Amino acid sequence: MQLQINQALAANSIHYPTTAAKDIVLLHGLFGNLSNWKAVQQELSPNYQVWTPQLPLFNHFLGGGLNKLVDFLEDYLQEHQIKNPILIGNSLGGHVALLYTLKYPEKVERLVLTGSSGLYENSFGGTFPRVKDYQYIKQKIEDVFDRKEVVDEEMVSYVFDIVQQKSKALSVIMLARDAQKQNLKELLHFIKIPVLLIWGLQDIVTPPEVAEEFYQYLPNATLHYIDRCGHAPMMEQPELFNGYVSNFLAS
Template sequence: MQLYARDVGQGTPLVLLHAFPLSSSMWLPQREALAGRFRIITPDLRGFGGSVLGAEEPSVETMADDVAALLKSKNIPRAVIGGLSMGGYVAMALCRRHPDRVRGLVLADTKATADADAARENRLRTADRIIAENSVAVLTEELLPKLIGPTTMRQRALVYGRIRGLVQSTPPKAAAWAQRAMAARPDSTETLRAVRAPALVIVGAEDGITTEADARHMADALPNGELHVIPRSGHLTSIEQPDLFNQSVADFVSAVAKSTA
């Protein structure tokens, strides 16, 4: 199954994998700011945006295989792989299944640990409700308020409105499938310990979903990892503080390009 992807710019390939329950539309600030320096590839993960869902069982491994197939179709042997939240889970699965594809790794507002029982049960409950109602209203009610930090809520109402629109436009079947895939994902700590590529871990200082402690756990597990904390940002650092996010990522990708040329 071929993912739909936006592909802009030239230079070192940087693949950015979106958060749940958004789409590649969330990476607009990165495409605009970074395409002058790098080749920015932003796929819609299966079921989201312009990509079809398919009939496979829910799995972040399947999502990672989709990304590897996309790279193969574009004749890109290796790329810097970045993922935010759910996209980070997929990036870690890619490290597990297709490590030779990973030239560098960016993990933003995500975590290596599997869901605790209560979180897993909540995901499955949410997925069941989405299917029963054929609606993502539960995500607007329960998840949306947690996605951005208090600074953004106070100072950047337009950002909140944009994210709300992206959540509301999520196809219900894709949202339920992805929730079940994330509920089933394994612990990726050992995966990170085996990563030999340079890695950057980013977290919003106000992220209440994946915390700074989660980020430090990943950075400590990575043999060649560094941690950047983005101030005045919640879970969606690339949207809430795009300038700071872009600077961190651009510096990292430039260093990777020089060190692995």
């Protein structure tokens, strides 16, 4: 099993090296991939060590849901000798970052959450009633974004391919349901480190009231909303997103 994990670490990761001391780890969502973070990587890589692992959402050794993704993240950090990183997570990636911080509070310097699950969400991955309908899948993806122009054929084909494969579709459903079950409301007060919340005002997956709850229950949180923005601010409004992150890291 450890060999499989190490192989996954080596094959599915992007690292932007620099001489800076601080490490940043970017965690994508349930249907996300490494390209979601392109603008963030370009902005932060001159001043930080930026790491972008591909979460093993579909690997056969993943049984155990989100907790196994937390284990994967710990293995990844140890493998690359990353200590006290800043974790930046979108959607399910934010949930993983929260669970990791709760499990290893002394190992995380700061958190940035954007459209994070962990309280409640209207999950696209909970069911696939029209799995063979390409236009239906495209419409469901477009619904996640306020700025529809970020949705291209490559993105749609990527998601469509996932839901065509039974094992991958089952993994997505399992993780989506586990995310809905793992409500962290009663645990958030244990996270004492600084947390930046960046939320799209038009997010229909984790609506703005979810951000308000995170802000209420996290003891050391800062919240910024972005207009004309849905569930993925780092893709839809990268300049504003990067500005908030850069100010937060410099503070």
